[in-house]
Amino acid sequence: MTDKHWEAAFEVVDRLRDAGHEAVIVGGAVRDRLMGLPAHDVDVATAALPEEVKAIFPKTADVGIAHGTVMVLDPAPTVEVTTYRTEGTYTDHRRPDHVEYVTSLREDLRRRDFTMNAIAIRGDGSLYDPFGGEEDIRLGIIRAVGNPDERFGEDALRMLRAVRFAAKTGFQIEPETKMAISRHAVSIRHVSVERIKMEMDKIWTSGRAGLAAQVMAETGLAGHLPLMDRAFSGTNLGIWEKFGKPSQPVEGWALLYHMAGLQDGNPFKLSNAEKRSVRDILTSCEIRSERSYSPMDAYRLPEPALIAGSRIAHLTGKSGMPDEPQMISSLIRELPITSLRELAITGNDLIAWSGKKGGPWVKKWLSNIEEEVVTGYLKNTREDIKGWFLDGIESEG
Numbered sequence: 001m002t003d004k005h006w007e008a009a010f011e012v013v014d015r016l017r018d019a020g021h022e023a024v025i026v027g028g029a030v031r032d033r034l035m036g037l038p039a040h041d042v043d044v045a046t047a048a049l050p051e052e053v054k055a056i057f058p059k060t061a062d063v064g065i066a067h068g069t070v071m072v073l074d075p076a077p078t079v080e081v082t083t084y085r086t087e088g089t090y091t092d093h094r095r096p097d098h099v100e101y102v103t104s105l106r107e108d109l110r111r112r113d114f115t116m117n118a119i120a121i122r123g124d125g126s127l128y129d130p131f132g133g134e135e136d137i138r139l140g141i142i143r144a145v146g147n148p149d150e151r152f153g154e155d156a157l158r159m160l161r162a163v164r165f166a167a168k169t170g171f172q173i174e175p176e177t178k179m180a181i182s183r184h185a186v187s188i189r190h191v192s193v194e195r196i197k198m199e200m201d202k203i204w205t206s207g208r209a210g211l212a213a214q215v216m217a218e219t220g221l222a223g224h225l226p227l228m229d230r231a232f233s234g235t236n237l238g239i240w241e242k243f244g245k246p247s248q249p250v251e252g253w254a255l256l257y258h259m260a261g262l263q264d265g266n267p268f269k270l271s272n273a274e275k276r277s278v279r280d281i282l283t284s285c286e287i288r289s290e291r292s293y294s295p296m297d298a299y300r301l302p303e304p305a306l307i308a309g310s311r312i313a314h315l316t317g318k319s320g321m322p323d324e325p326q327m328i329s330s331l332i333r334e335l336p337i338t339s340l341r342e343l344a345i346t347g348n349d350l351i352a353w354s355g356k357k358g359g360p361w362v363k364k365w366l367s368n369i370e371e372e373v374v375t376g377y378l379k380n381t382r383e384d385i386k387g388w389f390l391d392g393i394e395s396e397g
Contacts, residue, residue: 006039008076008078009042009044009079012072012081019052022046023044023045024122024123025045025121026043026108028041029041029042030127031119034116044079044080044082045105046082048081050083059072059073060072061073064080067099068083068099069081069082084107085100086108087100087154109131113145113161114145114177115144116142119134131145140169141174142172144158144174144176148181153184153187156187159187159221160188160196162181163203164203166211167203168202168206168208178215181219181221186220186224196268197269197270202249203252204252206245207245213228214240227267228260230259230261231259236259240255248304254308255315277302280305284310285308285318286309288309293323293331295331298331299335306328307323310322336374336376336380337374340370342380344380345369347362365389369385
């Protein structure tokens, strides 16, 4: 997020105000600005109705028109503009059954989750902060706007968002808000695993997964989410405290699956690529729990999986100090080949040298040659491979 995003948002606010409509910048961008953090989205809220916004800005897109959101495409970068609104009942504990447009900024902010997310910046740069969000940020507190039972009853995902914000910022969840999470914890079951996964991805890379695990265990949230009741219990919390800040969320999923003893299944609907990464990390962890990595391990498994697997083996007490990433990189660099395609021969060569018809034996021998070359017992030249192969074929009779 650059200054240009803020400039575009302020320009949108000014143009709406020039047209006679109240408009402010709202949401996470305001919170992050007050915390000195880079923002990821700078959104505008306004008393203008969506059709009025579209009349002022000729270039728009209806990205969320059902909920009053219009994407303003010019000025660039794009800015989302949402009409002030209140929300009806939440029969599914996740989405409002309907929204109603209002002209009051306070009413719009009152429907938001936490005080630190219910602050607006006016066009002149001054704050509108009716619920004390700036002070809560200063004190390091995550507090629900108004009645926390109402906020979590409306949208159960807000409970996990409170945990995620605590992990991101290191803030404490205000006691009444935390107790309300405990009272409503069971309703997290109404939230789709896809939305749960999105929040957990951010928790894994927050650098405070241990804090999140502890809060989820204390409030009972962990008991209503797959695998987490086991993975976030007892002495396991100490492991999460040491988890650190991985570069990819998939490391968090791998540790969760490992600690919960999951052998098969995909309760959080990880993508196929993520599932492969988890399998590779857990395979690496299993290897490293028993011995050091071999050249064949470095050949068969991706470097990030080897690094993560070594780290998890160490965290769970299955190995000594984790391998330095540079050491793993060096092991990979020293490999004579990095794939079967780099062998100096092909299956057709084996058929020609042996005088035999093709069949499953070709794949078997290619695999044998591949391993001999990778482990350094056989040079990757046609002459060396041919001699070794013919000796082997002859000994087979």
